[in-house]
Amino acid sequence: MTARETPLSEGVSGRVRVVPNRNTTGLVALLIAMWYAGASQNNGAAYLLCFVVASVALVSLLHSHANLRGLRVSCGPIAPVLAGESHRVRIGAIAASGRRHAAIRVKARGRGESVAFSEISGPRIEHDDLAIAAPARGRFETLKLMASSLYPLGFFSARMALEIRQTRWVYPALEGSRPLPRKFTPARHHGVGVRTEGDDFAGSRAYVAGESQRHIDWKAAARDRGLTIKQWAGEADETLQLGWQDTAGLAHEARLSQLARWIVTAERGGHGYSLEVPGTVIPADRGDAHFHACLRVLALYPGESAT
Amino acid sequence: MSWWRGRHSTLAAGPLTAVCIALALAAIPLLDHIAPWAVAMFAVAILLRLLVSHRHLRLPSVPVKIALLAIGLGGIALSYGGFFGIEPGLGILLILLSLKLLESNTVRDFQVLVLFGWFLCLCGLFFSQDLTRWLYVGAIALLLAAALIRLHDTSHAGTFLRSVGISGKLIAQALPVVLLLFLFFPRGGGAFRPQFSRSVNGVTGMSDQLSPGNFAALTRSENRAFRADFPDGNVPPLSQLYWRGAVLWRGEGLIWARGGASMPVENTSGKLAGPGIRQSIIMDPHGSRWIFALDRPAIIARDTDFQAGGFLQSFRPTIAPLRYTVTSRLENREPGLMQEHRKAALEKPQLISAQVQDLVASWRANAADDRAVIDAALTFFRKENFVYSITPSTYGADPLTEFLFHRRIGFCEHYAAAFATLMRIAGIPARIVIGYHGGEFNRLGNYVLVRQLDAHAWAEVHLKGEGWVRIDPTNVIAPDRISSGSESFLESRAFGENPIGETSTGAAGLREMLREARLAWDNVKYQWDLRVVNYDEDEQRTVFNVVGIGAFTPPVIVLWIAISMMLIFGILGAWLGRTRRERIDPLVRDYRKFCGTLASAGVVREPSEGAHTFAERAAARHPEHARAIRDAAELYIAARYRQQGKAGTSFRKAVRQLPRIRPM
Numbered sequence: 001m002t003a004r005e006t007p008l009s010e011g012v013s014g015r016v017r018v019v020p021n022r023n024t025t026g027l028v029a030l031l032i033a034m035w036y037a038g039a040s041q042n043n044g045a046a047y048l049l050c051f052v053v054a055s056v057a058l059v060s061l062l063h064s065h066a067n068l069r070g071l072r073v074s075c076g077p078i079a080p081v082l083a084g085e086s087h088r089v090r091i092g093a094i095a096a097s098g099r100r101h102a103a104i105r106v107k108a109r110g111r112g113e114s115v116a117f118s119e120i121s122g123p124r125i126e127h128d129d130l131a132i133a134a135p136a137r138g139r140f141e142t143l144k145l146m147a148s149s150l151y152p153l154g155f156f157s158a159r160m161a162l163e164i165r166q167t168r169w170v171y172p173a174l175e176g177s178r179p180l181p182r183k184f185t186p187a188r189h190h191g192v193g194v195r196t197e198g199d200d201f202a203g204s205r206a207y208v209a210g211e212s213q214r215h216i217d218w219k220a221a222a223r224d225r226g227l228t229i230k231q232w233a234g235e236a237d238e239t240l241q242l243g244w245q246d247t248a249g250l251a252h253e254a255r256l257s258q259l260a261r262w263i264v265t266a267e268r269g270g271h272g273y274s275l276e277v278p279g280t281v282i283p284a285d286r287g288d289a290h291f292h293a294c295l296r297v298l299a300l301y302p303g304e305s306a307t
Numbered sequence: 308m309s310w311w312r313g314r315h316s317t318l319a320a321g322p323l324t325a326v327c328i329a330l331a332l333a334a335i336p337l338l339d340h341i342a343p344w345a346v347a348m349f350a351v352a353i354l355l356r357l358l359v360s361h362r363h364l365r366l367p368s369v370p371v372k373i374a375l376l377a378i379g380l381g382g383i384a385l386s387y388g389g390f391f392g393i394e395p396g397l398g399i400l401l402i403l404l405s406l407k408l409l410e411s412n413t414v415r416d417f418q419v420l421v422l423f424g425w426f427l428c429l430c431g432l433f434f435s436q437d438l439t440r441w442l443y444v445g446a447i448a449l450l451l452a453a454a455l456i457r458l459h460d461t462s463h464a465g466t467f468l469r470s471v472g473i474s475g476k477l478i479a480q481a482l483p484v485v486l487l488l489f490l491f492f493p494r495g496g497g498a499f500r501p502q503f504s505r506s507v508n509g510v511t512g513m514s515d516q517l518s519p520g521n522f523a524a525l526t527r528s529e530n531r532a533f534r535a536d537f538p539d540g541n542v543p544p545l546s547q548l549y550w551r552g553a554v555l556w557r558g559e560g561l562i563w564a565r566g567g568a569s570m571p572v573e574n575t576s577g578k579l580a581g582p583g584i585r586q587s588i589i590m591d592p593h594g595s596r597w598i599f600a601l602d603r604p605a606i607i608a609r610d611t612d613f614q615a616g617g618f619l620q621s622f623r624p625t626i627a628p629l630r631y632t633v634t635s636r637l638e639n640r641e642p643g644l645m646q647e648h649r650k651a652a653l654e655k656p657q658l659i660s661a662q663v664q665d666l667v668a669s670w671r672a673n674a675a676d677d678r679a680v681i682d683a684a685l686t687f688f689r690k691e692n693f694v695y696s697i698t699p700s701t702y703g704a705d706p707l708t709e710f711l712f713h714r715r716i717g718f719c720e721h722y723a724a725a726f727a728t729l730m731r732i733a734g735i736p737a738r739i740v741i742g743y744h745g746g747e748f749n750r751l752g753n754y755v756l757v758r759q760l761d762a763h764a765w766a767e768v769h770l771k772g773e774g775w776v777r778i779d780p781t782n783v784i785a786p787d788r789i790s791s792g793s794e795s796f797l798e799s800r801a802f803g804e805n806p807i808g809e810t811s812t813g814a815a816g817l818r819e820m821l822r823e824a825r826l827a828w829d830n831v832k833y834q835w836d837l838r839v840v841n842y843d844e845d846e847q848r849t850v851f852n853v854v855g856i857g858a859f860t861p862p863v864i865v866l867w868i869a870i871s872m873m874l875i876f877g878i879l880g881a882w883l884g885r886t887r888r889e890r891i892d893p894l895v896r897d898y899r900k901f902c903g904t905l906a907s908a909g910v911v912r913e914p915s916e917g918a919h920t921f922a923e924r925a926a927a928r929h930p931e932h933a934r935a936i937r938d939a940a941e942l943y944i945a946a947r948y949r950q951q952g953k954a955g956t957s958f959r960k961a962v963r964q965l966p967r968i969r970p971m
Binding site (some may be wrong): 046 | 426484
């Protein structure tokens with residue numbers, strides 16, 4: 001386990017379902033052929049072999065059911081991403097059954113890539129990173145996954161739906177080419193205006209996928225603290241006012257994307273900034289918490305049809 | 308990647324190698340039945356596929372595969388003159404399998420290969436349903452399943468043997484359902500049953516021609532002819548077991564043939580006497596229409612009829628093990644003789660040398676009746692130096708004269724043929740019966756095993772007022788042959804020729820043990836043939852009646868099978884899917900018991916309390932048991948923290964001996 005390991009969210013496992021797959025067709029065809037050969041020759045030995053193969057296939061169905069039953073899947077905290085990107089979710093799997101689970105695949109429901117666990121047994125948790133597409137902005141409370149396996153004979157697929165309560169944020173995509181609105185208000189107190197370049201080190205915050213990598217604190221990354229951005233306090237004592245009305249003329253989602261881009265640009269530029277959208281006002285500030293609070297407001301902003 | 312370039316192999320090498328080996332083994336029983344070039348193609352495909360996998364070469368491209376398919380199918384059409392029938396079918400199967408091997412590159416392809424393999428296993432059973440053969444193909448089926456498990460178990464934990472073990476476990480768990488399906492799944496149907504046209508190759512057996520050397524060749528074959536069970540328990544002595552196969556009417560010296568095809572069949576009903584002996588016979592396939600029954604069959608088996616001479620023939624060639632029941636009566640009272648039969652039984656050979664003519668004439672001159680002529684002939688065989696041998700070598704242009712006056716070495720067929728011919732020359736109606744004599748009684752299974760080496764020929768002569776009488780000239784030359792059976796007779800002869808002589812009791816004992824083992828194994832195989840191979844519609848009906856479901860229609864039975872299967876699978880599934888409890892350390896269990904005993908004495912251990920503190924507190928509360936409590940705690944500490952294994956056992960003992968302490 002690495003130092004970054006944080007408590008995992010347990011998944012709620014659904015029922016295990018064993019379903020036929022493309023290989024089942026071949027099996028059924030074979031069994032019919034074997035049975036026919038036995039019957040046409042009145043061949044007792046052939047009948048017996050046919051029944052052995054059929055029974056073993058049926059028993060393998062039970063094994064594939066048992067292979068998923070009692071498997072517990074969990075996931076770690078999920079870092080926010082921008083719409084259109086993918087979460088990297090740390091998936092953990094453990095054999096709560098006390099049995100051995102072989103050749104398990106876990107993927108998000110629907111299409112997408114999967115992670116494979118070749119063996120899950122004993123008290124050890126197996127880990128792997130799964131990419132989960134985040135097509136739309138918003139806050140999502142549950143992660144819907146699907147565990148599946150072809151083990152042992154491959155003639156049936158076992159599937160188990162998993163639901164993990166784990167909040168994940170998807171911020172609006174960074175789009176829009178409008179310049180930062182040049183509206184400043186004096187900072188209420190010195191040092192709120194923040195830039196990534198400056199004289200005094202003013203702390204660091206988590207890197208958000210999509211930002212420029214120029215300001216990543218690589219030394220910290222090497223010390224396994226994750227990707228962080230160093231921030232420097234500068235002389236600027238004025239804050240930017242980012243408002244819904246500044247994006248007038250753009251489509252609904254485009255306005256949110258423009259605001260998001262401005263927020264990222266302002267944060268990176270070391271400016272303090274305030275956000276004002278209909279219904280919500282976030283006073284000017286800077287830093288990690290403020291940055292994310294602003295983007296969360298945009299992520300949760302009602303869609304066009306709702307306004 | 309363009310379509311005309313083959314791809315690299317992506318299948319895991321381990322499972323692929325296993326499946327290739329299994330496929331090659333599965334094809335071995337079929338080799339005699341498939342054109343050699345197709346076998347060669349298959350072998351090359353296996354080697355090529357393994358090479359591609361291990362050397363990281365490319366698989367053949369689409370055009371190459373199409374060309375190979377065309378060549379393969381064309382070859383089959385040329386070799387067999389068509390695509391229909393079992394042998395061309397096998398050839399096509401092998402060629403398609405070869406091509407599939409060469410294109411296999413995905414998990415799905417692999418599954419298909421295994422399905423092919425299982426079908427090849429089944430094809431092996433077309434030609435033999437023997438237990439040995441079944442065990443062989445069953446083992447390959449298991450190997451194929453293991454290859455699948457190996458493929459899907461991506462962890463590749465353990466050796467391949469582990470996968471074999473898992474597939475063995477799968478088969479073991481499947482056994483109840485196998486039994487259920489085998490016993491109850493409705494058999495037969497009949498209407499959809501096309502008879503495969505095929506030949507039974509490589510089976511040594513009777514021929515319906517008797518010529519010198521024929522039978523002697525059979526005696527070298529240990530192959531089984533049939534096994535006969537006597538359901539009523541009345542087994543005649545082995546020397547009385549003359550298994551009637553066929554009657555030969557046309558004789559020419561030492562060479563005899565069937566003839567008699569156009570002759571009317573005599574009516575034997577009511578003319579046979581003696582107790583009826585019922586035989587239940589399982590006959591190995593021989594590809595012709597022989598039906599063997601004790602001399603002489605009285606009540607015929609199903610799908611058979613009588614032939615002129617009072618022997619049975621089946622309607623169809625026997626290409627699979629055949630089970631039939633027949634009743635015989637050992638005494639024959641058939642005084643009359645049909646005109647056609649008399650004519651045929653008196654037909655003299657075309658070539659009769661003067662020597663032979665004189666010999667018979669001398670017998671006839673000195674004899675009062677036919678019986679006396681027969682005795683004279685038998686005396687001739689006994690008095691003159693006739694030798695019984697399985698290696699009589701070949702005879703020349705007039706074999707009869709040569710045999711009777713010069714060489715005088717022969718096997719049963721020589722004696723029977725010579726005797727019957729002499730009788731005909733003397734004007735006594737005679738014919739030859741071929742079949743088997745004796746057999747080996749298996750005490751374990753209560754049946755008689757008759758092998759090819761028991762093949763025998765004897766003569767029948769027709770006497771006025773008595774009817775056809777069996778005369779076995781071999782009995783006169785080599786009485787041992789008749790009383791002890793061919794094998795032991797030949798054996799004793801063989802050892803007799805050995806100057807050193809294996810007379811030591813050790814060797815004899817070992818031989819006896821081997822014989823016993825062989826009989827035991829044959830009994831197992833017999834039970835297999837009886838209960839598995841011959842389990843058909845009729846047998847199934849008997850079982851249904853015993854179980855009490857005889858009146859059910861097949862759909863209802865299938866429904867019941869499904870219900871029973873769900874029940875079995877419900878239990879098995881629950882067991883497989885169970886949550887396995889952690890195995891509790893016995894020391895922990897004993898310590899819990901220790902704490903429990905003290906708790907019932909009013910001293911409850913605090914969660915933070917160590918064994919020592921807890922024991923001290925308990926000892927203080929119960930000073931009369933202080934010593935026992937302290938000792939037990941000391942033992943626990945020794946076992947737990949000083950890694951003293953023996954202390955654990957002592958601790959358990961101490962806990963058990965701790966008296967019930969009343970709370971104060």
